[in-house]
Amino acid sequence: MVNDQVDRFFEVLADPTRRQVVRLLGEGPQRAGRLAAATGVSSPAMSRHLRILLAAGLVTDERVAEDARVRVFRLRPEPVVAVQAWLDQVQAHWQEQLGAFKKHVDERETP
Numbered sequence: 001m002v003n004d005q006v007d008r009f010f011e012v013l014a015d016p017t018r019r020q021v022v023r024l025l026g027e028g029p030q031r032a033g034r035l036a037a038a039t040g041v042s043s044p045a046m047s048r049h050l051r052i053l054l055a056a057g058l059v060t061d062e063r064v065a066e067d068a069r070v071r072v073f074r075l076r077p078e079p080v081v082a083v084q085a086w087l088d089q090v091q092a093h094w095q096e097q098l099g100a101f102k103k104h105v106d107e108r109e110t111p
Helices: 002-012 016-026 032-039 043-056 077-109
Strands: 059-064 067-075
Touching: 002 043, 002 077, 016 032, 016 043, 016 059, 016 067, 032 043, 032 067, 043 059
Parallel strands: none
Antiparallel strands: 059 067
């Protein structure tokens, strides 16, 4: 399950516009129109990007009470936490491997 989430995270963020949207949403919730303007893409293109981000679970949306046509998008922390956990595992593995290699080299150099 976690690996699927990590794979989907990287697959979705392979697109530079979606990475930029995630960076912008990291600063706080925003409307689609503002995201489109900030990234320089059309409203229909931004809608497609946001649908992909929503389907992947990277963002959520909510309707504004004053105007049900307006949606505000927010970044979800759970996928980022899953990726961080995966990166921590990769880092721990490589630290273990490098430690074992250092020990091997030190043992060979010591008479």
